[in-house]
Amino acid sequence: MTDTTSATPSVHAPPPPSEPSGDLCIRTMAMPADTNANGDIFGGWLLSQMDVGGGIMAAKVAKLRTVTVSIETMTFRKPVYVGDVVSVHCSTIRIGRTSITIRVEAWVTRRKETGLILVTEGNFVYVAIDENGHPRAIAKN
Numbered sequence: 297m298t299d300t301t302s303a304t305p306s307v308h309a310p311p312p313p314s315e316p317s318g319d320l321c322i323r324t325m326a327m328p329a330d331t332n333a334n335g336d337i338f339g340g341w342l343l344s345q346m347d348v349g350g351g352i353m354a355a356k357v358a359k360l361r362t363v364t365v366s367i368e369t370m371t372f373r374k375p376v377y378v379g380d381v382v383s384v385h386c387s388t389i390r391i392g393r394t395s396i397t398i399r400v401e402a403w404v405t406r407r408k409e410t411g412l413i414l415v416t417e418g419n420f421v422y423v424a425i426d427e428n429g430h431p432r433a434i435a436k437n
């Protein structure tokens with residue numbers, strides 16, 4: 297049988313950056329109510345924090361109300377534990393006619409530690425909308 301292992305592209309995430317990039321949009325603490333069945337923090341809770349953080353950034357850039365339309369990439373690198381301080385950092389990757397793509401990173405500081413650890417990262421797409429919920433052009437300035 298032919299060994300194709302070496303020809304297969306890596307699906308693993310690249311090495312993590314050493315420090316957060318972008319603006320701090322949310323800082324909160326992971327609480328016991330946010331845990332999964334294993335007692336660690338539920339991924340959906342973290343995703344929600346990232347979505348809110350990215351939405352804050354998107355609305356600030358667009359100067360309009362925005363909604364999430366897509367999560368293009370999402371990587372869970374490390375677990376989050378109760379008591380971790382979670383910081384969501386956001387930076388603008390692309391501004392389209394009505395959409396904005398935001399890179400969102402979640403970093404944690406564990407209890408009794410001072411270092412920052414990148415736990416998740418993803419690219420979230422938001423669309424600026426009008427009062428009827430229809431896409432609205434973003435002013436470029």
Ligand SMILES: CC(C)(COP(=O)(O)OP(=O)(O)OC[C@H]1O[C@@H](n2cnc3c(N)ncnc32)[C@H](O)[C@@H]1OP(=O)(O)O)[C@@H](O)C(=O)NCCC(=O)NCCS
Pocket residue numbers: 363364365366391392393394395396421423425429430431
């Ligand atoms: C977001 C929404 C208003 C877009 O409406 P639409 O009729 O699909 O809009 P369009 O096809 O004109 O696309 C608008 C923009 O979104 C982008 N877009 C649409 N679907 C996309 C997707 N799946 N991934 C990435 N971008 C997307 C388009 O490329 C376009 O970007 P551009 O104007 O910068 O070129 C509509 O899909 C919606 O209301 N979705 C629900 C949003 C929501 O409730 N979010 C919270 C979920 S809990």
